[in-house]
Amino acid sequence: MIPFLDLKRVNAAHIDAIQAAIARVLDSGWYILGAEVTAFEQEFAQYCEVPHCISVANGLDALHLILRVYDIGEGDEVLVPSNTFIATWLAVSQCGAKPVPVEPDASTYNMDPARIAAALTPRTKAIIPVHLYGQPADMSPILDVARCHGLRVIEDAAQAHGARYAGRRTGGLGHAAAFSFYPGKNLGALGDGGAITTHDAVLADQLRTLRNYGSKRKYHHEVAGVNSRLDEIQAAVLRAKLPALDTENATRQHLAQRYLERLHDLPLGLPAIVAAAESVWHLMVVRSAQRERLQAAFDQAGIGHMVHYPVACHRQKAYADTVWPALPIAKQLAAEVLSLPMAPYMTLYEVDRVCDVIHETLN
């Protein structure tokens, strides 16, 4: 049995530190917006090499609150990848703006910068590149277009904690970035969690107020804010796990390298990594027109697998009331992508076993 991702095993590597962290919070008697949150925000900002981190309740809120502070709403358009987790689109829809899909490069899975110009209108306010599956989007040409047209660039870094582009960490590449600490992410909590990182001190201050009922001083409210806070227990757990993140990401890199070496001679689409990018391999995603045969072979062999994502956002029922352009690349990726087991506790032996089954199936 090779599970797709065993979260118990992921957290077992940190069990003593996690238990001590939870005990510390319990013992403190302070459970919301306290010392653990403050310390985590400082430590995660430092990790991302940015001056500001504002923790929030989840990754969707992180994206949504950034858009809100930028005053993006009704009548505005925001460019998003045509292939991403639905949260990227929902963050835009939630503030009343329109998500405008941009097709990806089919081999890197990330937004194709060459397609951005054609998607711009006078109503375009921002671009949300997603660092999908752990690989930073090709930010340099995206930032160039944005600069030319005065657009905000908001990174969706929910799958790319610790990744680098041109030597710099995700989270510091655009105007602001959204992270998720959903349990299955590279840095995962024991529940929901999220954060925003930015170089912009004014934005950071506005977000700190907005996430806490629009309040800087208890019972005094400057804006109609929301309740979107990371709790002290999750902050303490994340602090316990953060010091090992680079080591765990290095292990993922090592496993991914083995997958790529073992699979390159097969009729299988492998992820391409752009020269400037260092992926943190949140997911190992291959492409095959014979996906169902591979899925059946994995089931037979007791190997976990998933599809990220089986239905493109524009073809979801949730977005059926809008007429979308044909988005053939997103549609084809949804039909062909297959995620292989990837986790920081995995061994090369296990990767080889997965690759053996793929070889037996496709040969």
Ligand SMILES: *Cc1c(COP(=O)(O)O)cnc(C)c1O
């Ligand atoms: C997980 C994820 C999110 C949302 O994070 P939540 O914490 O689940 O709200 C947003 N975007 C992408 C690409 C994600 O993978």
